[in-house]
Amino acid sequence: MIKNPLFVVIATIVCIVAGFFMKSSYIEIFASVMGVLNVWLLARQKVINFLFGAITVASFMYIYFQTGLYAMVVLSFVQLLFNIFGWYYWVKNKGEEDVAPTTRLSTQGIITWSAIIIVATAIWSFLQLKYTNATSPYLDALVAVMGLVGQYLLSKKILENWYIWIGMNAILLVVCATTGLYVMFILNLINLFICIDGLREWKQDLNTNKQDTPSIEGLENA
Template sequence: MGEFFQHILEQFLAITWIEWFGVVTGALCVYLAAKENMLNWPIAILSVITYIYIFYNAKLYGDTILQFYFLGTSVYGWYYWTYGKATDLKSERPIGILKPKDWGIITLILIVFSVLVGYLLKKYTDTDVPYIDAFCTVTSFIAQYLLTRKKLENWLIWIFVDIIYIPLYIHKNLLATSVLYFVFLFIALKGYLDWKKNYLKAHGLKPKVESI
């Protein structure tokens, strides 16, 4: 047991400043997203650029590609939260929820692309976790898209994938990042509860259902 804690301590001492920067900006942007604060998007851009470097060096190629996606969706989300489908350009995008058929589409996309991306990572890269990397990447793609569209259920998907990411990053010796995703887990839970409260307040007991 003593050797285990010694190993954990050594990992913490070996954490680079760039990983700490990614951790701090990453935690801040998710916290602000949960609060529906527009500043989450520019801060997310800083975190994403940092993690492109970190994940590439950790041979998490699926996550590296995911960061480029996050970069694009951060710009898109910043615009969409401000102006998307608003009758008044000064009005922010309201929270929406998914239809039952949307979950079927999401499940199909998750299965097909996880297998496809996992196969490509196994065949063309030197990663030792191709299918787990692929599954988490595709799940995060979906969750991030739903976040940009301000769908309540994005937080449920983030909770699910954060639980998987924590041991994955420990396996890759990204201890600070695994701690970050542990924090993400609780922020996502709080985000879901807060968004649900705001949604019900805006729509009453019979919330309007929107498609993706």
Template sequence: MSVPEAFDRALAALNHPLFTLGQDAVSWAELAGFVTAGACVWLCVRATVWNFPVGIANNLFFLVLFWSTRLYADAALQVVYLALAAAGWWQWRHGGEGGERRVGRASPRQLAWLLALLVPATAVLTATLTAAGDAAPFWDALTTALSLAAQWLLNAKLQENWYLWIAADVVYVPLYLVRGLDLTALVYALLLVMCLVGLRDWRRIPAPVTPAATEATA
């Protein structure tokens, strides 16, 4: 068997329906994405570095799932997440003074830059995805932009990442319901709750505003 044939068989196996949930024929990829997404966010809430390897597994499962349902921006986002997860893994382990990075808070300047970039990023992605035949170009673009900004803040271990994840999840739930991905919509509803818990718990951790050295990377 050639490598392309083996790859095609693996994709077919991951997309094979296991059971039906509402209008959703749940596949191995979607079920595995459900489990790893929940585990990843729970580990983030606990502020443990192990969220990154679990998150990488989640990216691979969701890459297969989203590509098969023509949510191309979400699929491409998983590839970007792989690179960001690797960078975040290193940052959490070695990016702080004397070793592991501590939970901090974003500066007003960092937040202003991120919010200023969200609008043009969403506009460009919407136009690109419309041309590519994406199933929901604007909403897919908006959640992509929000998620990338949230991941950047998470990599820097800044509390404000939770606000952007919450905003993205509020859009993701109805988006996946419309696409017939009922289990994935349920995943994101649960993730929304977990993000609210994460925001509460991280806000209880005393942390100064991000130092200038970190701000310079914004």
């Protein structure tokens, strides 16, 4: 069902109707629709997802600034850069395929990136508590760090990016509910289901290719 373009049409209508019903801003509704298109195209491994991704994060940058989620403003800016890089990387390394091949992290890579997320979140939370009036400093920092790592892994077409997006969307449901971003709450709920489907589809694609793809060792090659 999620693979069917009709899912995107329905999800878009839901975001628009919910946005007007809840009297959300036009920019929030627009960002939500672009976000659904971005994640759905990403799950289908379409390079054009990066265009919608760039539009989405630029819109979110403005929204997060207005609501005091400053770490996520920085996240959105860096994600914008990663969308540009990801577009270049996917096309440059596609070989004979439509896009670059999917790879996986090694155990060492998983441990390394997990440690980076934990340490960076602790530092970012401390800085926000000390120097800003962020409304949700801990969740804000965690989501920001997860978003940066997830976007980097996505740009390199590494399968494990989906696990990070799934966790991030689950956390964002809490952030959006507590900050009154109700249309974005619906967006993240929809994206959560798309991310789960994207993980499944990328895994299937990786298994059915029947080609030896090298594991990525640690931070240097990730």
